[in-house]
Amino acid sequence: MTDALWILILALLSAGLVFAFIRLARGPYLPDRVIALDLISILAMGFIVAYAVRFDQPNFLDVAIILAIISFLGTVAFAYYLERRV
Amino acid sequence: MLGEILVMALMLFGAFFMFLAGIGMLRMPDLFLRMSSTAKAGTLGAGLLLLAAAIHFGDFAIATRALAIIVFLMLTAPVAAHMIGRAAYFDGVPLWKGTIRDDLRGHYRASTHALETTAIPEEDRLPDEAELETRKPDLDR
Numbered sequence: 001m002t003d004a005l006w007i008l009i010l011a012l013l014s015a016g017l018v019f020a021f022i023r024l025a026r027g028p029y030l031p032d033r034v035i036a037l038d039l040i041s042i043l044a045m046g047f048i049v050a051y052a053v054r055f056d057q058p059n060f061l062d063v064a065i066i067l068a069i070i071s072f073l074g075t076v077a078f079a080y081y082l083e084r085r086v
Numbered sequence: 087m088l089g090e091i092l093v094m095a096l097m098l099f100g101a102f103f104m105f106l107a108g109i110g111m112l113r114m115p116d117l118f119l120r121m122s123s124t125a126k127a128g129t130l131g132a133g134l135l136l137l138a139a140a141i142h143f144g145d146f147a148i149a150t151r152a153l154a155i156i157v158f159l160m161l162t163a164p165v166a167a168h169m170i171g172r173a174a175y176f177d178g179v180p181l182w183k184g185t186i187r188d189d190l191r192g193h194y195r196a197s198t199h200a201l202e203t204t205a206i207p208e209e210d211r212l213p214d215e216a217e218l219e220t221r222k223p224d225l226d227r
Contacts, residue, residue: 045132
């Protein structure tokens with residue numbers, strides 16, 4: 001029962017990742033790709049948290065912190081240069 | 087046992103909301119609507135997953151770490167979404183065809199990027215809808 005639930009959880013996260021990646025590949029504008037990348041990093045963070053709970057490894061939460069900070073800084077940097085471009 | 091059920095339920099809801107964020111990212115018609123799906127559904131999904139982790143581990147230090155990530159996400163996600171939306175608006179990303187009104191149009195000064203309450207003179211405005219329609223959506227513009 002629990003195993004089936006874990007498969008469902010990871011499948012939902014994977015499907016979200018695939019959809020975000022399709023948007024990253026299709027665009028059509030540069031900001032679309034930036035927000036797709038933002039969503040991908042949030043989904044990766046979700047994966048790490050799910051993995052940490054599944055295998056009882058609390059140390060992985062530190063990775064989630066770093067990923068959250070890096071994704072925020074990346075989006076802000078992209079936005080800064082996008083706005084300076086015009 | 088009860089705690090385990092709660093953890094699994096929170097994980098499931100969190101993963102479901104992240105899935106919804108992915109669907110919104112793929113299916114929403116323009117950038118600004120897509121942005122709302124990542125900023126809200128994505129943050130809610132991540133928050134639920136982290137809450138599940140905080141309950142699962144039960145340890146004070148780990149729960150504090152998980153709650154710190156939730157607070158950080160809730161503080162930064164709207165800021166990042168606003169910055170990228172503002173940059174995209176200046177960059178000339180067109181709105182969806184079904185948009186009824188755009189209150190910002192004609193109120194941003196193109197030279198200084200300042201927002202003003204009075205209407206901006208014609209020569210200092212951002213390019214309007216008709217002009218954006220002719221623009222090609224490419225990466226290198």
